[in-house]
Amino acid sequence: MTETLFNKRLQVHVKCKDCEERRGNIRVSIELQLTTNPVHKRDLLVRLTDDTDPYFLYNLAISEEDFQSLKVQQGLLVDFASFPQKFIDLLNQCISEQDKENPRFLLQLSPSSPILDHSPAHLNVVETNAFKHLTHLSLKLLHGTDVEIKKYLAVCLSCVKEEKQQLEQRLKKTEDDLSRQLSYTQQ
Amino acid sequence: MTETLFNKRLQVHVKCKDCEERRGNIRVSIELQLTTNPVHKRDLLVRLTDDTDPYFLYNLAISEEDFQSLKVQQGLLVDFASFPQKFIDLLNQCISEQDKENPRFLLQLSPSSPILDHSPAHLNVVETNAFKHLTHLSLKLLHGTDVEIKKYLAVCLSCVKEEKQQLEQRLKKTEDDLSRQLSYTQQ
CATH class of the missing domain: 1.20.5 (Single alpha-helices involved in coiled-coils or other helix-helix interfaces)
Incomplete structure (x- = not known):
């Protein structure tokens, strides 16, 4: 059983090593997938697509165990159950700021190498204050096969x-x- | 440059080794592809798809050289330039007979093994007269990657x-x- 928690088109700042930063639109979908057979299991599926580019697809599946590493690694203070809503809150914050010239919250996509390469990419929610860029969350997504x-x-x-x-x-x-x-x- | 010569949905008799013969509908498209760079080249592209099954795809590209082998192998009496129209005539003959209980002309698809296997399949135009089954044309198509x-x-x-x-x-x-x-x- 799969429950869709979020599915919206968002502005994203694409930032790769050897190219200039540009703005684009991607669709972010977040789904919760429940499996009961053979064991009870919950996975959070994050998917990036582009309504204008049929071959653009990035996926990430976060199991409860994966989440424990993510939690430690990024110093998160929420548990697996409340993580999706926190993530969605961050995305909605990006949406509410995306028409501003200097958005406080923005979504950043950083492919490791030029996007055509099918290499992994990081999706970051970044807050910019007077002092610095603060990364609230950074997820590593794999390009679809x-x-x-x-x-x-x-x-x-x-x-x-x-x-x-x-x-x-x-x-x-x-x-x-x-x-x-x-x-x-x-x- | 690609010119579409034929694109229609046809009834087909699917006949494989270990399953019963069944009727289905497939879309047959025939295109002529002209390449001028680096050399002048004409290819005939035959494609089978199924409007109800997005993963059903068989392809065949026949170059002028390929056609020479096909011609010898199947005893054809036409040249590359007039082959497409002859093939289309045969397909139209199948269409005009496909609602009859005992069609004189029919299109047969014979996968080498069960169709899920992604193995090649033969597309045959078969005439049935009082005496025997006559195969007018038999093309070997590859399953799409x-x-x-x-x-x-x-x-x-x-x-x-x-x-x-x-x-x-x-x-x-x-x-x-x-x-x-x-x-x-x-x-």
């Missing part, structure tokens, strides 16, 4: 086809309804 | 998104037009 991208695109395709079908039905219904009203009024 | 399927799905996704956008515009225009007419009539 061909198989993962293939599966992701198949799901996208099926969703867009479904939306298209609903639009076709709505268009037909709108045409019928309004033509009926029109002919009724003209009588 | 993950990279090929990924690219194919990205193209599909972009087409469906475009169609969806056009539908949204049409819906908006229809609503606007008819509301205007309605308010005009009611005055």
Whole structure:
């Protein structure tokens, strides 16, 4: 069972070693995946995609054990259960600041090498105050494999086809309804 | 430069070694690809897809040299330039017969092993007369790799998104037009 906790398009500052910093938009999705077989297990899935680039896909799965290392490594003070909401709060803070010229909170994506390389990337939530840049959270995501991208695109395709079908039905219904009203009024 | 010569959904008889014959629908596309750099080159691209299964993809590229072997091997009497139209004629003949209980011409797909195996498959155009099954043409197609399927799905996704956008515009225009007419009539 998978529960979607967050799925929004956000402005991101792409910063790689050998290229100039640029702004782009990526979609961040956070899902909680519950497995009960063979053992009870909770995983937090973080996914970055780009609505305009079908091949852009970064994934991170955080298990409860992974989270313990992340917690120690980054000095986090929350537990696994409350981490997703804290992460979402940070992302929403970035959204609320993203139209400002000098946002206090921003989302940074730092691929280890140029983005075409399919190497891992760090997603950082960075606060900038008068004194310094403070990294609130830094997650290392892996670029999707061909198989993962293939599966992701198949799901996208099926969703867009479904939306298209609903639009076709709505268009037909709108045409019928309004033509009926029109002919009724003209009588 | 790629020119689409044929793109239709056809009934196909899937026949594999260890499973019962079943009927399905596949989309057959035939494209002529012209390359001028570094050398002038013409390739005929045959592609099988399934509108209901995003991972179903078989490809065959026939160059002019490949065609010479195919010609000898299958005793064909046409040259590379007129082959595509002959192939299309055969496919159209299959379409015109596909609703009959005992079609004289039919399209047969024979994977070497169960279809999930990603092994090559033969696409045969078979005529059945009172005496025997006559194979007019038999093409060996390769199952798409993950990279090929990924690219194919990205193209599909972009087409469906475009169609969806056009539908949204049409819906908006229809609503606007008819509301205007309605308010005009009611005055």
